[in-house]
Amino acid sequence: xxxxxxxxxxxxxxxxxVTTMVLMAxxxxxxxxxxxxxxxxxxxxxxxxALPLVLPPSVLGxxxxxxxxPNGPIGAVTQSMSIGSLAFSFEGLVVxxxxxxxxxxxxPLQAAFASVPQRMLDATATLGTKPMEVFLRVALPMSRRGLxxxxxxxxxxxxxxxxVVLMIGGSIPDETRVVSVQIYDHVEALDYASAHQLSLTLxxxxxxxxxxxxxxxxxxxxxxxxxxx
Amino acid sequence: xxxxxxxxNGLAYxxxxxxVDFAVTSGTCTGIFGRSGSGKSTLLRCIAGVQHIPxxxxxxxxxxxxxxxxxxxxxxxxxMVFQSPTLLPHRTVEQNLNQGLRHSPKGDxxxxxxxxxxxxxxxxxxxxxxxxSGGQQQRVALARAVxxxxxxxxxxxxxxxxxxxxxxxxxxxxxxLQQTGQTILFVSHSASALGLLANHIIVIxxxxxxxxxxxQEIFEHPLAPQPLTAQAGVMLRNGKVAENNGGLARxxxxxxxxxxxxxxxxxxxxxLRILADDVSIALPTTGVTSIMNSLPSIIxxxxxxxxxxxxxxxxxxxxxxxxxxxxQKALQKLGVGQGDAVEAQVKSAAIIAFPTDAGHDP
Numbered sequence: 001x002x003x004x005x006x007x008x009x010x011x012x013x014x015x016x017x018v019t020t021m022v023l024m025a026x027x028x029x030x031x032x033x034x035x036x037x038x039x040x041x042x043x044x045x046x047x048x049x050a051l052p053l054v055l056p057p058s059v060l061g062x063x064x065x066x067x068x069x070p071n072g073p074i075g076a077v078t079q080s081m082s083i084g085s086l087a088f089s090f091e092g093l094v095v096x097x098x099x100x101x102x103x104x105x106x107x108p109l110q111a112a113f114a115s116v117p118q119r120m121l122d123a124t125a126t127l128g129t130k131p132m133e134v135f136l137r138v139a140l141p142m143s144r145r146g147l148x149x150x151x152x153x154x155x156x157x158x159x160x161x162x163x164v165v166l167m168i169g170g171s172i173p174d175e176t177r178v179v180s181v182q183i184y185d186h187v188e189a190l191d192y193a194s195a196h197q198l199s200l201t202l203x204x205x206x207x208x209x210x211x212x213x214x215x216x217x218x219x220x221x222x223x224x225x226x227x228x229x
Numbered sequence: 230x231x232x233x234x235x236x237x238n239g240l241a242y243x244x245x246x247x248x249v250d251f252a253v254t255s256g257t258c259t260g261i262f263g264r265s266g267s268g269k270s271t272l273l274r275c276i277a278g279v280q281h282i283p284x285x286x287x288x289x290x291x292x293x294x295x296x297x298x299x300x301x302x303x304x305x306x307x308x309m310v311f312q313s314p315t316l317l318p319h320r321t322v323e324q325n326l327n328q329g330l331r332h333s334p335k336g337d338x339x340x341x342x343x344x345x346x347x348x349x350x351x352x353x354x355x356x357x358x359x360x361x362s363g364g365q366q367q368r369v370a371l372a373r374a375v376x377x378x379x380x381x382x383x384x385x386x387x388x389x390x391x392x393x394x395x396x397x398x399x400x401x402x403x404x405x406l407q408q409t410g411q412t413i414l415f416v417s418h419s420a421s422a423l424g425l426l427a428n429h430i431i432v433i434x435x436x437x438x439x440x441x442x443x444x445q446e447i448f449e450h451p452l453a454p455q456p457l458t459a460q461a462g463v464m465l466r467n468g469k470v471a472e473n474n475g476g477l478a479r480x481x482x483x484x485x486x487x488x489x490x491x492x493x494x495x496x497x498x499x500x501l502r503i504l505a506d507d508v509s510i511a512l513p514t515t516g517v518t519s520i521m522n523s524l525p526s527i528i529x530x531x532x533x534x535x536x537x538x539x540x541x542x543x544x545x546x547x548x549x550x551x552x553x554x555x556x557q558k559a560l561q562k563l564g565v566g567q568g569d570a571v572e573a574q575v576k577s578a579a580i581i582a583f584p585t586d587a588g589h590d591p
Binding site: 117122123124128130134138 | 279310311315383
């Protein structure tokens with residue numbers, strides 16, 4: 001593997017790690033709120049969270065590029081903070097990845113939170129437990145498999161991104177050239193051997209990740225069906 | 230006032246309103262009786278503060294709910310034990326108990342070991358809560374609620390779904406708890422559980438409170454639902470076993486003796502619950518009968534209503550009060566009334582006996 005390939009792989013892993021941390025920080029409170037809210041605002045929030053599932057990545061990337069540009073709302077904020085434009089930077093990739101992978105983290109979390117029986121939360125509250133403590137001591141531990149699955153899916157999905165990354169980041173070595181872009185560059189240069197090598201690495205990685213996810217998910221389901229008996 | 234005051238009137242769900250107004254004296258056990266879907270559990274949830282209906286709720290002089298105030302559940306600390314499991318299944322029994330202990334005010338704090346002993350959980354402390362039977366889980370949930378030293382303990386059908394052995398154990402635990410002076414409000418559609426535990430009873434039908442009073446008043450009330458009137462009876466306290474002959478104990482209350490099926494030995498102290506439906510009366514012309522307890526008594530009162538073919542007789546048996554429910558037709562056949570001498574007949578097998586550390590006077 002060339003040093004450029006290794007660097008692209010490393011950048012992808014770094015991007016996935018940072019994105020997953022941001023996703024969990026945003027996703028946990030958001031999913032908790034969505035799991036316990038009804039009404040128009042919550043429905044619209046659900047729609048917005050799910051939007052990246054149906055939109056072509058290039059559409060999301062295009063609008064993000066505009067938003068991060070000097071005339072866009074995000075660009076205006078970053079420029080007023082003297083950060084400059086986020087487009088074609090690692091930070092820009094993180095923002096784009098967080099938005100693109102949001103449903104993959106929020107939806108499993110939302111399902112996990114919704115499956116915690118309300119009476120468990122109520123019973124704990126009546127013991128004198130404050131709402132935040134009920135969340136930390138009951139809701140989170142009861143949803144721990146959902147948390148793990150969400151984090152893995154968020155991480156894996158970020159590793160596999162291409163369209164959004166290409167639109168926002170381009171292909172700047174060590175800055176925005178992640179592994180999927182590197183493969184694309186290899187193919188464009190007709191260097192199929194290198195493309196194969198990186199692609200196979202991703203195939204093996206994806207199989208491992210999905211095996212892990214299904215193993216955790218099956219474990220949680222068989223346990224909950226045992227508990228139901 | 231000292232205790233809980235509840236006045237609620239409003240929609241709980243679409244097409245279902247709750248309308249109740251009652252007070253619970255501190256240190257007593259109040260049973261809420263009603264059919265499934267009558268709003269009993271909703272009422273408990275409102276008192277706990279996890280559901281809201283317009284009205285007023287006060288604990289002592291503290292407002293939990295009124296027009297201006299709605300105190301959150303975690304501040305009310307009215308610990309509620311639900312009918313279905315609410316323990317953390319992956320945590321041990323000890324960790325679950327600690328969840329309650331953590332919130333107990335410092336002065337009231339008990340220990341895990343003491344709680345485990347009180348609720349018969351000593352051998353289960355290190356087991357995962359999710360691996361316990363339904364009855365064991367309910368006892369842990371009850372112990373966890375008691376651990377938090379709640380001002381009032383709310384129990385939603387604590388016996389439902391348990392097998393008879395688990396029910397008996399739970400009943401004994403609840404009877405002991407009742408004697409500690411813990412204020413308890415419990416929901417049940419089991420009239421016999423109310424008969425054993427409740428000092429006061431509130432009857433709810435389709436969300437509306439229809440009756441309230443002491444257990445005795447409700448059980449003897451002509452308009453009470455049939456399962457409750459079947460619980461009319463007496464609790465005789467602190468009888469002494471004078472002799473036990475092959476599982477048939479002679480239990481003495483002053484000048485009156487009962488033959489009771491019990492394995493307790495001489496000198497043991499017993500409480501007896503005798504239901505009115507299990508007491509017949511006969512004219513004092515001693516005929517041959519299989520009934521072991523034939524007790525000379527005077528009819529001190531007769532309660533009859535046109536709506537009910539049964540008559541409820543209060544009997545004075547040498548100072549011991551007994552109740553007997555017989556048909557009005559049988560009363561006419563015997564030709565007896567208030568002030569007449571009769572024999573009260575009670576089957577030994579019908580008398581429910583408890584060691585005195587478990588029973589109480591309802």
